[in-house]
Structures are given as structure tokens and as C-alpha cells.
Amino acid sequence: MTEESPFADIRRLIASMPGPDRAAAEMIAEREASLTKPAGALGRLEHLVAWLGAWQGKGGPSLDRPLVCVFAGSHGVTARGVSAFPDAVNRQMLENFAAGGAAINQICAAYGLGFKVFDLAIDLPTGDITLGPAFDEKACVATMAFGMEAVAAGTDCLAVGEMGIGNTTIAAAIYAALFGGEAAHWVGRGTGVDAAGIGRKVAAVEAALAHHAGHLDDPLEVLARLGGREIAAMAGAILAARLQRVPVVLDGYVATAAAAILHAIDPSALDHCLAGHVSAEGAHADVLERLGLVPLLALGMRLGEGSGAAMALGLLKGALACHRDMATFAQAGISGRSEG
Numbered sequence: 001m002t003e004e005s006p007f008a009d010i011r012r013l014i015a016s017m018p019g020p021d022r023a024a025a026e027m028i029a030e031r032e033a034s035l036t037k038p039a040g041a042l043g044r045l046e047h048l049v050a051w052l053g054a055w056q057g058k059g060g061p062s063l064d065r066p067l068v069c070v071f072a073g074s075h076g077v078t079a080r081g082v083s084a085f086p087d088a089v090n091r092q093m094l095e096n097f098a099a100g101g102a103a104i105n106q107i108c109a110a111y112g113l114g115f116k117v118f119d120l121a122i123d124l125p126t127g128d129i130t131l132g133p134a135f136d137e138k139a140c141v142a143t144m145a146f147g148m149e150a151v152a153a154g155t156d157c158l159a160v161g162e163m164g165i166g167n168t169t170i171a172a173a174i175y176a177a178l179f180g181g182e183a184a185h186w187v188g189r190g191t192g193v194d195a196a197g198i199g200r201k202v203a204a205v206e207a208a209l210a211h212h213a214g215h216l217d218d219p220l221e222v223l224a225r226l227g228g229r230e231i232a233a234m235a236g237a238i239l240a241a242r243l244q245r246v247p248v249v250l251d252g253y254v255a256t257a258a259a260a261i262l263h264a265i266d267p268s269a270l271d272h273c274l275a276g277h278v279s280a281e282g283a284h285a286d287v288l289e290r291l292g293l294v295p296l297l298a299l300g301m302r303l304g305e306g307s308g309a310a311m312a313l314g315l316l317k318g319a320l321a322c323h324r325d326m327a328t329f330a331q332a333g334i335s336g337r338s339e340g
Contacts, residue, residue, distance in 0.1 A: 006137040007220045010144060010239075014266050017242050020054035027059030034328040045319035048274070048296075052320065055247040055272040056156060063320050066313050067114040067155040068306045069237060070097065070104065071147065073121070073229035075166035076128035080204040082169040084191045089165055090122045093305075097163075104161070104305045111314040114155065118147070120229035122164075129173060130207040133225040140224040140232050147233030148240035158241050159276065159313055160258070161251040161306020162230040165191070171257035172282060173205045173226040177216045178264050179290060183209065188253070188282030188302075219264035227261075234258035242272050249316070251309040252279035252302065256287050263291050276312030277301060 028050045033039065040046065053061035074090050096102045097117050100109075108115040120143065126134040135143070151158060164170075168190035175186045183205035187198060209216070212225045223232055235258040241248045250259055250273055262269040275293035278285050281302040288295055296312045329336045 006141040010141060010220060011265070013239055013243065014262065014269060017266070017269065018245065020271065021057040022054070024057055024059045025050050025054040028053045028061065028323070032323065034330070035323070035326045036329055036332050036334055037326070042319070042322060045322060048316055048319045049323040051274065052157070052247055052316065055245060057245045060324070061320060062156045063313075063317050065114060065155045066157045066159070066317075067116060067150075068104065068108055068159040068161060068310050068313070069116050069118060069150045070161045070163055070306050071118045071120060071230035071233040071237070072162065073164040073167070073231075073233075074123070074125040075164060075170055075228050076125040076134075077130060077169055077204055077208075078125070078166040079128055080130060081197065081200045082190070082193070082204050083165045084193045084197060085165055087125070087165050090163070093163055094119060094122060102305060103303060104307050104310060107307055107310040107314075111310065111317060113159070113310055113313055116150070118150070118233060120146070120233055126228050129170070129226050130204050130211060132211070134170075134227050135224060135229075137220075137224050140220070140227070143229050143232040144236030144239070147236030150237040151240050151244050151246050155246055157247050157249065157313065157316065158237065159249040159251065159306055159309035160234045160237055160255050161304060161309055162234060162254045163305050164228060164230050167228055167230060167254045168281060169201050169204055170226065170228045170231065171254045172201065173208045174222060174231070174257045174260065175283070175287060176205055176209055177212075177222045177226055178219065178260055186283050190281065219261045222264075223261045227257075230254070231258045231261075235261050238262060238273065239269070242269070246272075248273045249276045249309040249312050250274065250293070251276055251306050252304055253281040253284045253287070254304060255309070256284065256291070260287060260291060274312065276310075277308035279308065
């Protein structure tokens, strides 16, 4: 990084983002028109393949190395009683991931997806956002840079998810800062808090917004003051994927908060992203509408850990298989559309 503001290099990277490969999209459209089906008969599945190829920059898109990355962090705001589970669950869930016992392990195994977990100092919580910033600018940018390593090993599609007790409160605070409105609109039940827990979450978001008032006009400042390590790392991963032409599938409420930060800086920053699903948590549907993202799935999920994004990757695999392996009219000896 340079001697400028720690965020300066992030802004430069965002300004240098490539766009879609139009030639690749045209190649995909040409093949789609030759397949043994009525034009448009596979609906959105056809558009998904075109999206995949345009952002990979390939007329023959692939899903040979899809990767689900889960970013795990811990939060000082849990001292406010905002979660139904103790902070000890963070380390226990990492051990469960490693042992292959979590839901995301089963989904990845079922669909042949790669899986990687990033431990973001899980035993060291970020600052309590009701009392001060989550972390400073330098630490925020360093965490974003760490998240950029998600695509370093190579992948043709990245799904981003998270794990961290208290992070639905963090996400709600970010949305409230970015979009405005009452804190209660953005707060959901998270891991299953009761009505009193909802009240504590709303109070924590309101206290955080009041404490940081006057410093939330810059989306990156919102991230540093109200965010968490997993959210900063996911933002970095989404940005790095764009720079390396890797399409991204977003998971739920918390993962979308990372995307919302980038979108607030540049509305085109999420053009390479797909909303894997709409979560039952909080106001996720509202967020997706504001970001212009139409979710692939609506299964009432609110687990996190990349589970909804991984399910969506399975659907993407099916869409690509149809495009890649279906016979053309010529190959099948089937008459094409009549003229006139």
C-alpha cells in the first residue's frame, strides 16, 4: 500500500474493474440458438450461462473448479447480548467445518464444489461498534487484501459465505448506515434470538449509528467502523474476483453486506455477482432489490456459511450442462424453426 489514505489503493482497484466480454456472450448466444429446444425455453438458465461466460471471458464457459469460501470472524458487539449463542461457537464451528460435519460440507460434497475456510483471527474479536470502530483503516484494508487471496489458487466461479456469532447485527448496522431507515427494519432474528434479543440488537445498531454519526458518508469508512473481518475479507474477495474475471455467487444477509459496500462506491461493482438466494433473515429481500440482484433460490434459508450460494452453484452446474452437452438441431437430425 502507498503512503496515502489506506483506502486509496482500494478505490483505484475499483476504478480499474474490467467489464463483461461481449464477444464471449455472443458466442454463447449463437450456440444457444442451435440447441434442440425452442428459443428461450430454458428461461433464466440460458441467461445464467451467458453471464458466466461473459465474466469468465470465454465463449465456452466452465465450472471445473468452483470454490466456496467461508470467512470466519468474531465481534465485540456480542457483549451486548445480540446472539442466542456464545462466542465459543465460533471456534467450535471452525472445528466442525474441518471435520466435515457442517451443512456446507454436505452441499459441497453433493455438487462437487471446492471448499475453503478463512480463519480471520477468530479468537480476537473486533471492537464493539457501539463504543468505537470495529477496526482502523489500515487493518480494514489489510483484511480486504487477505480476502483477495480467495482467488489466488485459481477458480472459475467463487461463492462467498461467512460464519461469526453476532454478524447479523453487524450487517444490519451496515445496511442502516448505507440505506437509512429505522434500525428495526434491518434487524432480524439471526441465530434465533427471542423478542428481548431483537430489542438488544436494535439498541446496539442504534447506539453504533449514534456513536459514529458524522463519519458514515464514505462506504469504506462504514466498513471500517461498523464492519467485521469477515465482511471486509468478503469485499476483498469479490473485488479480486472481478479483477481476475471470476464470476461470484453471493450467499445471504451478511455476505450481501460486503457486496453492498462495493455497490455504494460504484453501482457497477456487482455486475459479475449473482445472488444465490434470498435469505429469511432480516430485510435481505429489500437489500437485494436495492442492489438490483434477483436471487436464484428462495428456500427460506438463514444459515449462512455459504450454504445458499453453494446450492445455487449446483443450479449453475445444471444450466451449464444443458448448454454444453445438449445436442444441436444438426447433430440430432431435428428440423429447426420454420420460416414465415
